[in-house]
Amino acid sequence: MPTKLDEILANTALQVNTRKATADYTTLEQKAAAHTPRGFVAALRTAAASGPAIISEIKKASPSKGLIRADFHPATLARMFEAAGAAALSVLTDESFFQGSLEHLEAASAAVRIPCLRKDFMVDRFQMLEARASGADAILLIVAAHTDETLSDLRDEARRMGLDILCEVHDREELNRAEQLGFNLIGVNSRDLRTFTVHPELVTELAQWKTTNAMMVAESGIGTAADIAKYRAAGYEAFLVGEALMRQPDPAAALAMLLNSEYSVGI
Numbered sequence: 001m002p003t004k005l006d007e008i009l010a011n012t013a014l015q016v017n018t019r020k021a022t023a024d025y026t027t028l029e030q031k032a033a034a035h036t037p038r039g040f041v042a043a044l045r046t047a048a049a050s051g052p053a054i055i056s057e058i059k060k061a062s063p064s065k066g067l068i069r070a071d072f073h074p075a076t077l078a079r080m081f082e083a084a085g086a087a088a089l090s091v092l093t094d095e096s097f098f099q100g101s102l103e104h105l106e107a108a109s110a111a112v113r114i115p116c117l118r119k120d121f122m123v124d125r126f127q128m129l130e131a132r133a134s135g136a137d138a139i140l141l142i143v144a145a146h147t148d149e150t151l152s153d154l155r156d157e158a159r160r161m162g163l164d165i166l167c168e169v170h171d172r173e174e175l176n177r178a179e180q181l182g183f184n185l186i187g188v189n190s191r192d193l194r195t196f197t198v199h200p201e202l203v204t205e206l207a208q209w210k211t212t213n214a215m216m217v218a219e220s221g222i223g224t225a226a227d228i229a230k231y232r233a234a235g236y237e238a239f240l241v242g243e244a245l246m247r248q249p250d251p252a253a254a255l256a257m258l259l260n261s262e263y264s265v266g267i
């Protein structure tokens with residue numbers, strides 16, 4: 001039986017092919033050239049030197065939760081998160097399952113100086129061009145979605161476009177593959193994309209199997225300073241937080257609380 005991830009990947013491939021067939025490459029290339037990528041990994045490293053580096057996610061809906069935030073203005077959210085101390089942003093661009101869009105990314109990226117990740121299911125080199133043209137500084141690559149061969153192709157294309165890569169894994173074998181392919185920023189997603197269930201204990205466990213000096217990002221289901229403290233103790237330096245912020249009437253205040261209570265417990 002196909003998993004949720006299989007379903008999303010098949011849909012993504014269809015959508016990408018449609019966009020490729022009608023794309024205005026001249027405009028896309030001009031827009032891509034006009035955006036000089038800001039270092040995503042460098043920004044996380046700088047932030048992590050003095051506290052938890054938080055990647056705040058701009059996400060309207062998800063397959064598991066449905067609509068998360070009705071009052072949704074990417075540029076405003078981006079500015080608020082930057083002012084509250086986010087090290088970087090992640091913006092969902094998948095339309096079918098997350099109600100995201102490249103326009104959200106473009107608006108968020110243009111509103112801030114901190115770097116932005118295009119959060120999507122990247123299956124084609126064309127999406128790297130789209131990403132940079134919409135103001136992305138980094139892209140996501142999900143190990144479970146690819147063979148090593150496609151992963152390295154997409155990695156090379158992202159690098160050629162000057163984009164940093166957040167490489168996402170969910171088990172030890174995927175972590176090994178990510179390290180062997182030379183990724184320097186590895187996210188452990190506690191949500192299994194095949195079933196969309198969350199396994200927080202997996203995030204704590206996996207970090208101990210790391211063999212390189214890649215920076216580790218804990219992803220999904222993070223809601224409190226205690227979650228961050230627990231993952232920091234396990235070796236994580238950066239934290240991707242979406243729903244817990246997006247559900248709040250004041251997402252920036254929620255982010256500030258996460259950052260501040262972290263310091264006050266003396267971690």
Ligand SMILES: O=P(O)(O)OC[C@@H](O)[C@@H](O)c1c[nH]c2ccccc12
Pocket residue numbers: 057059119120121168189219220221222240241242243244
């Ligand atoms: O909203 P949360 O539970 O804080 O999770 C954020 C992020 O980890 C999640 O949105 C995510 C992680 N990997 C993904 C891949 C595709 C789409 C979404 C995701």
